[in-house]
Amino acid sequence: MNTADLGLPVAVPSTALFTDQYELTMLQAALRSGTGDRRSVFEVFTRRLPEGRRYGVVGGTGRVLDAVENFRFDETILGFLRERGILDEPTLEWLADYRFRGDIWGYPEGEVYFPGSPVMRVEGTFAEAVLLETVILSILNHDSAVAAAASRMSVAAGDRPLMEMGARRTHELSAVAASRAAYVGGFHTTSDLAAGFRYNIPTVGTSAHAFTLLHDTERDAFTAQVETLGSGTTLLVDTFDVTEAVRTAVEVAGPGLGAVRIDSGDLLLIAHRVRHQLDELGAGKTRIVVTSDLDEYAIASLAAAPVDAYGVGTQVVTGSGHPTCSMVYKLVARADGEEPGTPLRPVAKKSMGAKTSHGGRKWAARRVDEDGVAVAEVIGTGPVPAELADRQLLVPLVSAGKVVAREPLDAARDRHIAARDRLPLSATQLSRGEPVLPTEYV
Amino acid sequence: MNTADLGLPVAVPSTALFTDQYELTMLQAALRSGTGDRRSVFEVFTRRLPEGRRYGVVGGTGRVLDAVENFRFDETILGFLRERGILDEPTLEWLADYRFRGDIWGYPEGEVYFPGSPVMRVEGTFAEAVLLETVILSILNHDSAVAAAASRMSVAAGDRPLMEMGARRTHELSAVAASRAAYVGGFHTTSDLAAGFRYNIPTVGTSAHAFTLLHDTERDAFTAQVETLGSGTTLLVDTFDVTEAVRTAVEVAGPGLGAVRIDSGDLLLIAHRVRHQLDELGAGKTRIVVTSDLDEYAIASLAAAPVDAYGVGTQVVTGSGHPTCSMVYKLVARADGEEPGTPLRPVAKKSMGAKTSHGGRKWAARRVDEDGVAVAEVIGTGPVPAELADRQLLVPLVSAGKVVAREPLDAARDRHIAARDRLPLSATQLSRGEPVLPTEYV
Numbered sequence: 001m002n003t004a005d006l007g008l009p010v011a012v013p014s015t016a017l018f019t020d021q022y023e024l025t026m027l028q029a030a031l032r033s034g035t036g037d038r039r040s041v042f043e044v045f046t047r048r049l050p051e052g053r054r055y056g057v058v059g060g061t062g063r064v065l066d067a068v069e070n071f072r073f074d075e076t077i078l079g080f081l082r083e084r085g086i087l088d089e090p091t092l093e094w095l096a097d098y099r100f101r102g103d104i105w106g107y108p109e110g111e112v113y114f115p116g117s118p119v120m121r122v123e124g125t126f127a128e129a130v131l132l133e134t135v136i137l138s139i140l141n142h143d144s145a146v147a148a149a150a151s152r153m154s155v156a157a158g159d160r161p162l163m164e165m166g167a168r169r170t171h172e173l174s175a176v177a178a179s180r181a182a183y184v185g186g187f188h189t190t191s192d193l194a195a196g197f198r199y200n201i202p203t204v205g206t207s208a209h210a211f212t213l214l215h216d217t218e219r220d221a222f223t224a225q226v227e228t229l230g231s232g233t234t235l236l237v238d239t240f241d242v243t244e245a246v247r248t249a250v251e252v253a254g255p256g257l258g259a260v261r262i263d264s265g266d267l268l269l270i271a272h273r274v275r276h277q278l279d280e281l282g283a284g285k286t287r288i289v290v291t292s293d294l295d296e297y298a299i300a301s302l303a304a305a306p307v308d309a310y311g312v313g314t315q316v317v318t319g320s321g322h323p324t325c326s327m328v329y330k331l332v333a334r335a336d337g338e339e340p341g342t343p344l345r346p347v348a349k350k351s352m353g354a355k356t357s358h359g360g361r362k363w364a365a366r367r368v369d370e371d372g373v374a375v376a377e378v379i380g381t382g383p384v385p386a387e388l389a390d391r392q393l394l395v396p397l398v399s400a401g402k403v404v405a406r407e408p409l410d411a412a413r414d415r416h417i418a419a420r421d422r423l424p425l426s427a428t429q430l431s432r433g434e435p436v437l438p439t440e441y442v
Numbered sequence: 443m444n445t446a447d448l449g450l451p452v453a454v455p456s457t458a459l460f461t462d463q464y465e466l467t468m469l470q471a472a473l474r475s476g477t478g479d480r481r482s483v484f485e486v487f488t489r490r491l492p493e494g495r496r497y498g499v500v501g502g503t504g505r506v507l508d509a510v511e512n513f514r515f516d517e518t519i520l521g522f523l524r525e526r527g528i529l530d531e532p533t534l535e536w537l538a539d540y541r542f543r544g545d546i547w548g549y550p551e552g553e554v555y556f557p558g559s560p561v562m563r564v565e566g567t568f569a570e571a572v573l574l575e576t577v578i579l580s581i582l583n584h585d586s587a588v589a590a591a592a593s594r595m596s597v598a599a600g601d602r603p604l605m606e607m608g609a610r611r612t613h614e615l616s617a618v619a620a621s622r623a624a625y626v627g628g629f630h631t632t633s634d635l636a637a638g639f640r641y642n643i644p645t646v647g648t649s650a651h652a653f654t655l656l657h658d659t660e661r662d663a664f665t666a667q668v669e670t671l672g673s674g675t676t677l678l679v680d681t682f683d684v685t686e687a688v689r690t691a692v693e694v695a696g697p698g699l700g701a702v703r704i705d706s707g708d709l710l711l712i713a714h715r716v717r718h719q720l721d722e723l724g725a726g727k728t729r730i731v732v733t734s735d736l737d738e739y740a741i742a743s744l745a746a747a748p749v750d751a752y753g754v755g756t757q758v759v760t761g762s763g764h765p766t767c768s769m770v771y772k773l774v775a776r777a778d779g780e781e782p783g784t785p786l787r788p789v790a791k792k793s794m795g796a797k798t799s800h801g802g803r804k805w806a807a808r809r810v811d812e813d814g815v816a817v818a819e820v821i822g823t824g825p826v827p828a829e830l831a832d833r834q835l836l837v838p839l840v841s842a843g844k845v846v847a848r849e850p851l852d853a854a855r856d857r858h859i860a861a862r863d864r865l866p867l868s869a870t871q872l873s874r875g876e877p878v879l880p881t882e883y884v
Contacts, residue, residue: 021646168580207464
């Protein structure tokens with residue numbers, strides 16, 4: 001399937017160029033030395049969570065599946081690589097036939113993860129698997145960062161809806177992926193039309209100060225908006241004087257006014273005042289929407305305020321201080337020779353510094369206590385202990401090159417909420433802390 | 443021109459969906475009330491620089507021009523908006539004919555900016571200009587954040603080349619834009635093939651630990667790489683023991699070995715040791731490339747080390763702590779009525795809080811002292827003082843809907859370096875400080 005068939009606003013003829021040059025030159029060297037055919041296992045994991053975070057959230061798995069399916073080298077791309085002198089002819093010929101024919105396992109999207117969790121495992125020949133490194137990491141590092149921030153905001157917001165409104169604060173296509181990841185993390189809607197179009201996320205919108213300023217009076221602006229969008233619309237009330245604007249809003253729209261938005265000032269104080277005023281004006285069902293550089297802490301601080309919904313921009317699309325996840329893609333095992341069936345040998349970097357890793361093809365399982373609450377992330381290379389057999393986290397995503405795990409986005413969102421609910425209570429504290437589960441290697 | 447004609451790896455049939463829903467509902471309300479035809483001036487500016495930064499760098503102008511040209515509503519997009527019930531039929535009909543026919547002025551790409559600088563000014567009817575808000579901000583906020591970080595790193599690196607290697611740390615298409623913005627900010631090359639393909643940025647690559655681990659010995663790996671890529675290649679020497687790897691590398695490639703890469707450990711110490719060892723082995727011209735979570739401070743700390751090039755990933759593509767610029771797109775003036783020729787009236791939000799802004803269509807100029815060093819960013823709404831007439835910063839980018847300022851990427855890069863060189867010396871201190879130029883409103 002080409003992503004264009006999915007109704008992308010952006011047709012991606014191939015994801016093959018979303019790749020660091022060295023993947024291709026390593027391929028060439030491995031093809032020439034014969035080692036390119038060695039069966040290899042790469043794993044994606046992170047050595048640590050962003051400072052103070054208690055859990056990570058896997059985001060982007062569905063996009064990885066699209067990217068792997070579309071990873072092909074057409075004549076245009078081959079021509080570019082030839083003209084730049086990046087690769088020799090035998091390598092270009094090999095790439096012309098390329099498609100990934102191996103297996104990918106991974107934590108399903110929305111699942112939580114911890115330091116060392118093998119969130120994705122790519123198995124195939126070295127040649128076919130090494131090429132996928134860059135694009136897989138791009139997607140998982142970006143989308144998981146946003147999903148993790150969204151999850152914390154969703155905890156802070158409790159039952160109140162969260163609207164993602166950050167398109168203008170990030171690259172126009174990151175924005176689409178960010179809306180998707182925010183939805184996985186627990187957001188409800190997005191302002192980004194491309195995200196609505198591509199991923200069927202419900203879209204919402206209010207109004208901007210420019211619209212009020214365009215008109216001769218605030219009343220004219222409110223009247224124009226209500227006439228065309230109905231009294232259920234959301235009126236922006238902080239262009240001039242909030243109290244006057246709220247009065248005008250209810251006069252224009254009637255007590256059935258859908259909502260008012262407050263985008264500046266002391267939101268806690270103003271929300272209380274506006275609620276009081278709306279109630280006095282008989283608009284007891286008019287909701288209060290707040291926006292204005294909200295993050296999970298600001299949302300939490302408004303828990304006791306009469307706020308009905310939060311619009312979040314910058315902080316969710318930039319991962320609330322952690323715009324990337326530091327996931328890496330490491331060769332953890334490979335065959336000693338080129339013949340099919342040669343046993344795998346664990347491998348790992350051994351140099352000084354903090355960048356060492358655990359070799360070997362890994363399984364992962366989450367151990368739970370008698371109440372079903374998670375107590376440890378268990379990672380191993382040998383046989384899976386019987387008591388963990390049905391607690392395993394890796395599921396097949398691609399088998400012999402075929403995607404086997406496509407699912408609706410709501411499945412990932414539901415999975416995330418369920419997985420988060422099974423973590424120890426301290427997982428959802430916003431304060432800085434250690435990962436809420438220890439990682440055990442067995 | 444369609445961006446596909448420019449050789450995009452990703453064909454963008456239209457940028458029109460990279461838009462917040464409220465732009466379209468405000469359009470509908472304004473068309474219905476008749477105010478949509480009011481001549482309007484929107485300006486893009488930022489109220490402050492990221493904390494401690496001394497100057498900003500305009501990045502993404504060239505991409506904005508592409509986005510504006512491709513901002514069209516085709517049947518697929520209109521069908522989506524109709525089906526979702528977002529817009530009424532008269533608005534959909536209006537959008538079917540939409541193209542931007544107004545004027546855009548802006549700071550040329552690579553120019554530096556300060557709080558309040560009107561880095562872009564969009565003029566047209568309210569209806570045609572309001573629609574561009576989201577996509578213009580997405581591009582400028584993202585690309586300028588990367589360009590600013592790149593510029594600081596380029597100052598820290600001095601004459602040593604900077605390689606952008608961050609594709610894996612950010613969204614796969616942000617990565618392409620980030621390579622472009624890093625180049626504008628002073629980087630020299632990128633590892634991202636899509637950026638090489640799309641923007642003709644020189645691409646580079648070394649090798650990964652996986653390639654060494656794939657082989658039975660490090661010597662086998664080096665031999666395989668040198669046989670296919672030549673002795674001018676860069677060998678990665680920190681998989682096992684650096685000293686042994688350097689010895690093996692020179693044995694395999696000879697003293698003409700291009701470079702060695704160090705990706706972990708105490709880079710300062712190891713670079714000195716490796717330089718000494720290489721010189722002793724007669725490989726005096728073999729270069730040392732360092733990578734490993736570098737930022738501008740780490741680069742600066744290696745100034746006295748025998749390092750020949752820096753590879754930078756995460757920190758440049760995420761703006762080195764500031765992944766977005768907080769640029770806003772504000773209505774600053776509009777006609778009092780719908781008739782063409784109606785005079786413009788300055789407008790501005792007046793509510794409490796820090797979100798007020800200066801109304802009126804603005805010019806900007808950079809005042810210099812007798813040595814040609816910049817001393818102030820001067821912004822005004824009235825006539826331009828004679829002594830600043832030839833110091834104006836805004837140039838025409840789009841005139842009556844036609845792009846008039848397309849330029850090669852190198853022009854933006856050269857402009858940035860020239861503009862930075864004309865700032866006071868303290869501009870390039872890495873320590874936190876105030877904006878190096880005051881903003882004066884006249």
